[in-house]
Amino acid sequence: MEEARECLREGVLNHLNVLETEALVLSRQQKLCLQQQSRVDDLRITVEKLRAHRDQLKARAKTTMSLQQLKAETDQRNEERYEDDNSEEGCSRTGQSLLSLLMVRRTRVKDLLQAHHLIGGYDVTETRRGKGVSISIATAFEGLYLETYCLELDLSRAVRICRHNIPPFIPLEKLAQVHLQTDLIGFLSTLSSHLNAFAGRRQQICLIQEVLQDSVEVMESNMLFNSVVLMCTDSGESRKAMLFTLVYSDLSRYLPTKVTIDSEDKVLPSTPQWKKSQSLLLWTPAHAAFQALKMEGQIA
Structure with a gap:
């Protein structure tokens, strides 16, 4: 009888050991699967960010090429008009032609500034006699330009934000604490990412409601x-x-x-x-x- 009990006890213990081993193996496999899934999710997020960046670059490149083409056509027409004026009217209208040429060059500079803004630059204007700057940040989604937000920085002492029209739910103060004093470009880039992401989320809902x-x-x-x-x-x-x-x-x-x-x-x-x-x-x-x-x- 004792031998039977001993055999039964050993059998139960062996069975428990087998179950424990199988549970340990299963736990390791589940942990490995979770790690692999997390890695896959990280890679997908990276791919999505790269695709979004690619789409933005395509839209900016297309806009820049259109502006350059329009500017070239305008320059050609103005130069032809300038030559026609000189050949037909003579020297009496030289002053007016030169003035027209200067106006064309001024328009060209404005076009270049606009192109710089569209391809990702920031419109910066001096304020308060050089003691401050006003910065404009445009938002876009899928190649469509949406709202433009502005903020004014005081440069007289430490850099600080004096006025802005950034929506109150954008973490502007937190971003400023992290980047503003040491990395202005990083601050503007991060703020632009938040504003463009907000504009993109809102635009998606608008398109759902419309389409x-x-x-x-x-x-x-x-x-x-x-x-x-x-x-x-x-x-x-x-x-x-x-x-x-x-x-x-x-x-x-x-x-x-x-x-x-x-x-x-x-x-x-x-x-x-x-x-x-x-x-x-x-x-x-x-x-x-x-x-x-x-x-x-x-x-x-």
Whole structure:
């Protein structure tokens, strides 16, 4: 009897050891999978930032080429007019022609300054007899230029912001504390990223309301557009309402960091089709993602 109990005890212990070993192996595998998934997410974010930067460069290059072409055509027409004036009117109109030429050159300088602004420079104007500067920052999304924001810096002592029209929900004071005194270009670049990301998030919602108003409804959104709730209808037989919550934890990005899908049908959001849609919203602007779902017939 004692031998049977001893054998049973050893068998139980061996079985527990096997279970413990399997649990340890499973835990390591899960940890490895999480690390790999985190690495994949980081790479996807990097790719998304590079793509956004590429699109901005393309838009700026296209705008610059258009301005240069327009400027060249204008210069050619003015030079031809100048030559015609000299040949037809003679020397009596030399003064007027020279004045016209100076006006053309002035216009050319203004065009170059505008081109500099469009390709990512900042319009800077001296104020208060050189003791301050006024800086303009333009915002754009998908090649469309939107609002321009301004701030005035006092340079008399330590650099400080005296006036601005930056929206109150942009962390201007925090950015100034980190960058303003030591890295003005870094401060302007970071501030521009926040403003452009805000403009991009807001523009996506505007496009949804304009283009997809019959299919997608904006249920909730705040002033910063970093938390948005959208609703649409599944086009399947169930015709269930689908609720999308887009959260933008990184305020310098116009793409969400988290997307959740809810429905009356608890199984529907976990289907492969809607899982793919959830992933699409993480790497594609909301209006473009929902437009793709509409074209594919996934939403009504």
